[in-house]
Amino acid sequence: PSLSKLLIVFTVSGGGLVAYSETAKSYDNSNAGELVEANNRKKKVVVLGTGWAGASFLKNLKDPSYDVQVISPRNYFAFTPLLPSVTCGTVESRSVVEPIRNIIRKKHVNAYYCEAECIKIDPENKKVYCRSNLSINGNGKEEFSVDYDYLVIATGARVNTFNIPGVEEHTYFLKEVEDAQKIRRTVIDCFEKASLPTLSDEERKRLLHFVIVGGGPTGVEFAAQLHDFVNEDIVRLYPKVKDLVKITLLEATDHILNMFDKRITAFAEEKFHRDGIDVKTGSMVVKVGEKEISTKDVKRGEITSMPYGMAVWSTGIGTRPVIMEFMKHIGQGNRRVLATDEWLRVEGQDNVYALGDCATINQRKVMEDIAAIFYKADKDNSGTLTVKEFQEVLRDICERYPQVELYLKNKKLSNLVDLLKESKGDGVKESVEVDIEEFKSALSQVDTDMKNLPATAQVASQQGVYLAKCFNRMEECEKNPEGPLRFRGEGRHRFHPFRYRHLGQFAPLGGEQTAAQLPGDWVSIGHSSQWLWYSVYASKQVSWRTRALVVSDWVRRFIFGRDSSQI
Numbered sequence: 001p002s003l004s005k006l007l008i009v010f011t012v013s014g015g016g017l018v019a020y021s022e023t024a025k026s027y028d029n030s031n032a033g034e035l036v037e038a039n040n041r042k043k044k045v046v047v048l049g050t051g052w053a054g055a056s057f058l059k060n061l062k063d064p065s066y067d068v069q070v071i072s073p074r075n076y077f078a079f080t081p082l083l084p085s086v087t088c089g090t091v092e093s094r095s096v097v098e099p100i101r102n103i104i105r106k107k108h109v110n111a112y113y114c115e116a117e118c119i120k121i122d123p124e125n126k127k128v129y130c131r132s133n134l135s136i137n138g139n140g141k142e143e144f145s146v147d148y149d150y151l152v153i154a155t156g157a158r159v160n161t162f163n164i165p166g167v168e169e170h171t172y173f174l175k176e177v178e179d180a181q182k183i184r185r186t187v188i189d190c191f192e193k194a195s196l197p198t199l200s201d202e203e204r205k206r207l208l209h210f211v212i213v214g215g216g217p218t219g220v221e222f223a224a225q226l227h228d229f230v231n232e233d234i235v236r237l238y239p240k241v242k243d244l245v246k247i248t249l250l251e252a253t254d255h256i257l258n259m260f261d262k263r264i265t266a267f268a269e270e271k272f273h274r275d276g277i278d279v280k281t282g283s284m285v286v287k288v289g290e291k292e293i294s295t296k297d298v299k300r301g302e303i304t305s306m307p308y309g310m311a312v313w314s315t316g317i318g319t320r321p322v323i324m325e326f327m328k329h330i331g332q333g334n335r336r337v338l339a340t341d342e343w344l345r346v347e348g349q350d351n352v353y354a355l356g357d358c359a360t361i362n363q364r365k366v367m368e369d370i371a372a373i374f375y376k377a378d379k380d381n382s383g384t385l386t387v388k389e390f391q392e393v394l395r396d397i398c399e400r401y402p403q404v405e406l407y408l409k410n411k412k413l414s415n416l417v418d419l420l421k422e423s424k425g426d427g428v429k430e431s432v433e434v435d436i437e438e439f440k441s442a443l444s445q446v447d448t449d450m451k452n453l454p455a456t457a458q459v460a461s462q463q464g465v466y467l468a469k470c471f472n473r474m475e476e477c478e479k480n481p482e483g484p485l486r487f488r489g490e491g492r493h494r495f496h497p498f499r500y501r502h503l504g505q506f507a508p509l510g511g512e513q514t515a516a517q518l519p520g521d522w523v524s525i526g527h528s529s530q531w532l533w534y535s536v537y538a539s540k541q542v543s544w545r546t547r548a549l550v551v552s553d554w555v556r557r558f559i560f561g562r563d564s565s566q567i
């Protein structure tokens with residue numbers, strides 16, 4: 001091992017840290033010792049991020065042959081699906097977070113946490129550069145570098161403002177726990193300000209106009225939470241101003257919740273209409289001022305402005321600067337997120353893995369691979385396959401690309417279904433031939449329609465579990481590979497590719513009603529789904545501690561209502 005590696009391992013409790021001085025630009029190598037040898041036997045895994053992907057990787061990593069260094073500016077895991085509930089005090093912020101040290105301390109693996117953010121990834125030297133959030137003795141923020149054998153990038157994404165003027169300065173994001181806390185305080189602020197005797201009615205109305213930008217699940221859930229808060233608690237506490245409250249939901253496309261089944265979209269729009277939430281679809285925000293928000297009618301092109309008291313921005317996610325820089329460095333600069341293969345390895349980068357919102361499996365590569373599988377199966381170059389060959393090909397593709405299988409199941413492309421029906425059973429109809437080009441052109445729709453896996457906690461946590469399992473079985477699978485034969489020359493691949501299992505999604509709509517879209521296009525809307533929502537979210541908590549806190553918050557809210565104090 002090189003001297004630099006020996007030294008780096010020792011400096012911080014064997015976790016692989018080395019001091020890096022900004023001014024001297026040098027590495028402190030004064031502390032090498034006996035531990036070095038012992039530590040060097042272990043592979044160093046650096047995990048960036050303690051969100052859904054990072055935490056589920058850490059929770060499931062069980063092999064003690066790794067030294068794990070966790071780096072994240074956040075020393076806790078946050079249960080993001082409950083953030084909208086935090087904005088109105090339905091659930092307390094402390095109930096949705098679990099200290100990351102609790103998660104890593106239970107492990108047999110040597111894992112160390114360091115509160116810092118990664119500012120640069122250097123894949124050539126297998127190093128990440130970090131800056132601590134904390135200033136020690138007022139000397140400025142500490143910088144250091146960490147060596148790795150394996151890097152797991154799980155830094156998530158940031159809010160996308162689309163560079164629309166005023167968004168950064170005047171709107172509230174709903175991405176982190178701090179954002180939810182800020183929103184909660186500001187909502188109450190608006191009511192307190194509107195209750196002051198010196199204000200005109202017009203000013204009161206403006207202050208109590210809440211605008212939500214983005215009709216996705218988060219924006220819709222926040223609108224529903226706010227509406228419930230106003231109707232269940234505010235009416236009692238601020239009787240003088242309660243009638244001035246207005247909630248507007250702006251969405252640029254034709255419908256809200258457009259990633260859900262049409263029945264759910266229609267129900268949500270109708271319910272919001274009944275509740276008095278003003279849903280403005282086809283309305284794109286073009287500028288946000290201190291007191292006015294300007295929107296453009298997508299069809300007519302007209303621009304109008306409306307006064308507002310508080311605006312919440314929830315329109316989607318963008319790339320973090322450190323990832324953007326890394327992508328440029330490795331030739332992926334034209335992409336939105338890091339491209340990985342199906343084993344979650346960053347394309348072209350050995351030993352660097354990326355999961356969660358900061359990465360996606362490269363679909364273009366998927367299509368090229370699918371084509372290659374076809375041509376390989378077409379041994380006589382006739383451009384056709386027998387049904388038996390076709391079945392093989394289809395099995396190969398679906399095994400390697402679970403998204404394709406999901407797509408085929410959902411979309412039921414008519415010609416594919418016919419072919420599948422034909423080929424069902426034991427391949428008796430072997431004489432039926434399948435036109436490769438026709439089938440491929442049908443599949444090419446997969447490329448445009450299938451897009452990427454959604455940026456959800458479900459995908460991130462399943463990827464974390466998958467990758468941890470791969471790491472746990474790294475050595476064993478080297479000797480006894482478990483993946484399909486064709487992926488490793490003539491031999492097997494070490495692991496099966498990542499396979500996403502969609503377990504369904506919820507859209508809470510307020511008034512104790514939730515829409516649930518479960519696998520198999522099963523849709524359920526109403527009070528019973530709300531109970532399903534409660535049980536799923538209680539069961540998905542990362543610890544018994546947060547589970548108990550969340551459930552007791554729900555009970556407290558049922559009995560005493562929400563707390564409207566400005567703390």
Ligand code: FAD
Pocket residue numbers: 048049050051052053054071072073074080081082083084116117118119154155156157174175176218320322355356357358455456457458459460
């Ligand atoms: P995150 O969970 O965002 O974690 C990223 C981690 O990286 C954080 O710990 C962060 O501090 C750290 N980090 C950031 N920058 C750096 C850096 N430079 N160096 C080191 N570490 C860094 N999904 C669902 O499936 N269902 C839902 O109901 C749902 N509801 C949601 C509600 C809200 C309000 C929000 C915001 C999201 C919701 N999502 C939901 C989406 C889900 O939260 C994300 O898809 C998920 O968090 C992605 O996980 P991740 O690990 O990739 O990123």
